[in-house]
Amino acid sequence: MTSLxxxxxxxxxxxxxWSPDQLPEQARILGLARDALDxxxxxxxxxxxEDFFKSPDSRRxxxxxxxxxxxxxxxxxxxxxxxxxxEPESTEEAAQCQAILDAIxxxxxxxxxxxxxxxxxHVAANAPPFVVASFDTLEDAEAWLESHSHPPDPAxxxxxxxxxxxxxxxxxxxxxxxxxxxxxxxxxxxxQEESPVAVASFETxxxxxxxxxxxxxxxxxxxxxxxxxxxxxxxYPNIHHRALFPLSLAKGQRRNPAPG
Numbered sequence: 275m276t277s278l279x280x281x282x283x284x285x286x287x288x289x290x291x292w293s294p295d296q297l298p299e300q301a302r303i304l305g306l307a308r309d310a311l312d313x314x315x316x317x318x319x320x321x322x323x324e325d326f327f328k329s330p331d332s333r334r335x336x337x338x339x340x341x342x343x344x345x346x347x348x349x350x351x352x353x354x355x356x357x358x359x360x361e362p363e364s365t366e367e368a369a370q371c372q373a374i375l376d377a378i379x380x381x382x383x384x385x386x387x388x389x390x391x392x393x394x395x396h397v398a399a400n401a402p403p404f405v406v407a408s409f410d411t412l413e414d415a416e417a418w419l420e421s422h423s424h425p426p427d428p429a430x431x432x433x434x435x436x437x438x439x440x441x442x443x444x445x446x447x448x449x450x451x452x453x454x455x456x457x458x459x460x461x462x463x464x465x466q467e468e469s470p471v472a473v474a475s476f477e478t479x480x481x482x483x484x485x486x487x488x489x490x491x492x493x494x495x496x497x498x499x500x501x502x503x504x505x506x507x508x509x510y511p512n513i514h515h516r517a518l519f520p521l522s523l524a525k526g527q528r529r530n531p532a533p534g
Contacts, residue, residue, distance in 0.1 A: 275327050276376040278320045280369065281311050284377075287358070287370035299350075306351045306394070310377040313386075313393045316404040318426020321444055323380055336382035344391050348378055392512060399494035400464070402508045403456040406440070408432040408515040412451070419449050430456060435517045461506065461524035470521065475499040479518070482507070486516045 288304050296304075314323050326332050352375055359371035381390050396404055406429045409415040415433045419425055419440065427442040437457045441450040473496050476482040482500045486492060492509040499505070504521040 275324070276373050277324060278315070280373040281314060281323075281377055284311055284370040284373035287355075287367050287374070302347060303351045303354050306347055307355065307374045307378075309394050309397055310351075310374065310381060310390070312397070313381065313390050314377055315428055316393065316406075316430070317389070318406055318429030318440060319380075320427045321424065322384070323377075326380055326384065327376065331383065332379075334383075336379055337385070342387070344387055345382075348382065348387075352378055389512075396494065396512075400467075401494035401510075402460055402506070402519070403430055403437065405430045405432050405437070405510055405513065405515075408435075408510070408513055408517075410434060415451055419451060425449060430454070432515065432517065435519065457519060458523050461519065461521055464506070465521065465524055470497045470504050472497045472499040472504060477501060482518055486518065492516060 285308065288308050291300070292304055314320075355371040355374050359368050359375065362368035362371065381387065393404065406426050407415075407418065408431065409418065412433055415431060415438070419442075425442040426440050427444075429440045431438050431440055431451070433451065437454050438451045439454050441448065441452065474482075474485060476485065476498065479500055482498055482505065485498075486507050486509075491511075492507065494509055494511075496507045497504055498507050498518070500518065500520075506519045506521065508517045508519060509515075510517075
């Protein structure tokens with residue numbers, strides 16, 4: 275049975291075939307496979323995924339909907355990894371291909387194509403790390419977690435616009451919301467990848483907040499200046515949340531390069 279750990283370990287079969295000069299079709303196939311793996315993590319579906327493959331339904335063909343562009347891309351991706359699985363370079367690679375196929379099958383069988391398409395838009399925009407909920411206070415977040423019948427795990431939530439992990443151990447019913455540095459790392463990497471250029475400037479945070487709230491459909495992310503300091507204006511359409519993050523949060527958070 276494919277587990278969440280198997281999904282996490284499946285990325286190498288994608289990275290091994292990714293190259294800067296690859297054909298656009300291969301880029302789309304490999305990108306969809308990567309996003310399918312990440313979608314299950316980002317949306318906190320650890321237990322839902324593992325439970326699905328324990329049930330008889332997992333052996334039935336996924337229901338067929340309309341022949342959308344996404345469903346066709348998912349079919350092409352499945353054919354690509356089925357061929358790799360059946361002619362693998364190693365048993366490890368065959369398992370990695372199967373994990374990708376199981377991730378796509380789970381998304382299709384549970385009718386999550388729309389949510390998956392929205393997640394792919396989030397990834398394509400290089401938006402801040404995906405979150406499943408937002409709360410004004412820690413007390414609000416803890417009350418939500420305590421009353422939730424099936425808490426997401428693993429997943430990110432925002433508490434007063436700070437990133438926290440959702441931790442739920444079903445066997446012990448342990449529930450926690452530890453702070454994480456996902457946002458700080460993201461801002462640091464974003465600053466290295468592009469030269470921030472502000473699309474608007476404001477004297478106060480209140481003015482910037484009002485500007486962001488007034489937009490009917492904000493960009494997933496945009497740079498603004500608030501009192502002379504760069505901020506990232508972020509929009510999370512899945513939870514209808516808007517936030518302003520000061521770039522100064524990235525100070526000292528550059529990730530160490532991987533050893534060569």
